[in-house]
Amino acid sequence: MLTSLSIKNYALIDNLHVDFNDGFSIITGETGAGKSILLGGLSLILGKRADLSSLKNDSEKCVIEAVFNISNYKLKPLFKIEDFDYEEQTIIRREILPSGKSRAFVNDSPVNLAGLQLLGERLIDIHSQHQTLELTSNEFQFQVIDALANNEKTLLKYNEELKVYKALKKQLKELLAFQAEAIKEHDYNAFLLSELVEANLVEGELETLEEEYETLNNIEGIKEKLSEAYHLLNEEEIGIIANVTSLKNVLQKLSGFSSKYEELFNRANSSLIEFDDVFSEVNALQEGLDADPVRLETVDSKLKMLNNLMQKHITNNVSELIAIKNQLEEKVSVTENLDDTIQKKEAEIALKESDLNAISKIIHEKRIKVIPQLKKQLESVLSGLGMPNAQFNIDAVYSDLFFTNGKDELSFLFSANKGGNFNELKKAASGGELSRIMLAIKSVLAKYVQLPTIMFDEIDTGVSGEISNKMGDIMLQMSKTMQVFSITHLPQVAAKGHSHFKVYKEDINDMTQTNLVKLNHDERIVEIAQMLGGVEMSSSAIAHAKELLN
Structure with missing residues (x-):
């Protein structure tokens, strides 16, 4: 989980330090207050490319530092592979220098961006509009199904075998190409060789x-x-x-x-x-x-x-002729024995195909088994989110092709309305519906796998009333097994949080700065009341805010 975040000299942030708790944390603030700046700074920690324009003061370096408690994340193998120093309290630091150069550190050891991105994916999942679009990709849909099917180890084994299989296929292709070329040269090489053999060459x-x-x-x-x-x-x-x-x-x-x-x-x-x-x-x-x-x-x-x-x-001299004769003998011999080599390679490929088929069949059967379960749970969650007629038509069809994750071709279709036609998600669901579907998927996944810290960036946009209340309940339920953040404009969601942070702007010495502060109980009442009724809070708004918090 993310335990603290420090940002210095980034965009409108001069110097900010905030500590976070586990459970459900809310982040609110007026439009333009700087919530996107906060997410931008956090994205740099996760390996996003740096931009010199991000510096508040371009004569000083920007430093962003985040501390994570990773004791339950099972990340030791990743740290070993990437040659990171493992610490249960892991500190990630990113620096942007005035020269434009960027540096990244994990537990004070320099790391490259690729490694930082790999680690970042395992630490924080920032849900944004971009990620909602990922929901429409087969790759993401397979990841969801495989998480429920507990296919991780089987897929690793499949990928190992697939690498070997592809390497063998490449070798066979090269052998066939070499054979085709060698056949053209074989007769000429054989003629040249016969001349040299007949010459009965002797050194000196x-x-x-x-x-x-x-x-x-x-x-x-x-x-x-x-x-x-x-x-x-x-x-x-x-x-x-x-x-x-x-x-x-x-x-x-x-x-x-x-x-x-x-x-x-x-x-x-x-x-x-x-x-x-x-x-x-x-x-x-x-x-x-x-x-x-x-x-x-x-x-x-x-x-x-x-x-x-x-x-x-x-x-x-004759010595050089003898060397050429030896080379020709090798070429002719290789050409004449290529059929045997090719047959052996084809046999290796056939054996590897058999192994892959066996593994992919296991993957397929486990997927087929959990699909009805996933469908039922998603439809149940979406029903509570104001989509009572939402239906999924999900099927994994076993094919003849080897894909990167098995042999299945996935059909992940959706219908939002009763009697409506099933279609691909990107065609059948609106932006607001996609957000609710993504929330439903994340909530289902949280029951089966240890998800990293998740940050929902205004996932509740476009909903209100009872639906927003239900969305808040889902995020609150997820926070029982993981750290959850929600950037929201809805008071119903904000009231669900265990912790509440406010992003705000203030002018200091004629300079606008963005800050983040943790609200106490009374401050939360004021913030939620303002979310309900505006800056001019009525007594009814305050009463409603207290009711929501209770």
Whole structure:
């Protein structure tokens, strides 16, 4: 419940603080006294967007603070989700700075407007003309029926399953689109892949083949040079090996005289060993080198194929071709296995549809069960509010479609007159009738769910006499289980309240200010008497006011 409200520097309010009680509170005041300003300030606490023009003094910040006792509201899960600091006495503060920036705080921790709005919806329900129009929407009508049907947990489960179902449907749609596109490319990809597979690609193969090609293509010249090297190394008297052998023998004879000569001998001996090894290699190469036109043609053909493939795929080496081959294999494989993937996805969807159908059937049956009960109670309340012939024709028809709140299509029809045709609320009920229907709905809901603090903003407009008395009784009855405020011009309603507050304007230092004050018993008599007979109160108006209060 709302326990206190402080407003500073907002519209015509300079500095206001008021404490509220539980039960039924009345707010009265002359037209233009500032009741809408009070509601505007309260709306900022509930997350309404701020407006710089709201500042009374545009050089100072506007501060609006409300304290709520939320011990019975079961809001700990919401506070945890939104990362708010939970306190049973929760303080919400809104600040509008002269710069135009706005800040919001819950228990002194900064919060964003979206989170504040979410919390505000659970704290105060301000009933205005705008909300009366909500009465004509299927969404609101379902909320009423589901509240009576105790469908909250079932609907949560349904919504969880629906999210999964929609995600699966989206995945299937993407798979089908991918398959359609993949089928177009499949034949071409398969052709490209077959070319690369036939090429029998091997890492580093290009360099090896190029070397072999150069050898085979220049074999005669290579053989000639190898033969020349062979003779240079192994000519009997003038060959390198014969000369180095002679050199080694000469130096061997000197090696005993000095370590310097011995070092020269060792180097010559090493050179001889190296030249012997070179000779053996040249000899082996020479013996193993034969012209092979067939092999040359094969190597040449393979090189051309590799170069063509690299040019086709715009690559620089065989490694990149192998990578492309692997990618093509994956694409072709995925395309060829898509049917299995799609079938599995369709099976998942069918299973989820079955789950959703089972849950939505439970929701439907619970709705159907409470609709007659809701219809009877609404018609009973409205009969007491001067609409004895009011009738509802409500039905929830089970459909083939999955909606956000089940599979029902709701028909919520109304007739205000005996023998009249049933029609949608927005067509069948006037503004005054809609207000009474909304009051009836709120009064019925209060019996089944813990509603937040409710503030009726002139819901009794357009009614008088006994009807206004009945409306006051209904709000008084609701206040037994919740905090109820009523902004009213009717003395019959005002007299029902446990507490009575008056909004008024006064001029201070040539400045008009709006204030709110709690009236004591005698002040209530005066206020109600003025509501009955005007500023010039008669003795009969005062007597009537006392009678109403008693």
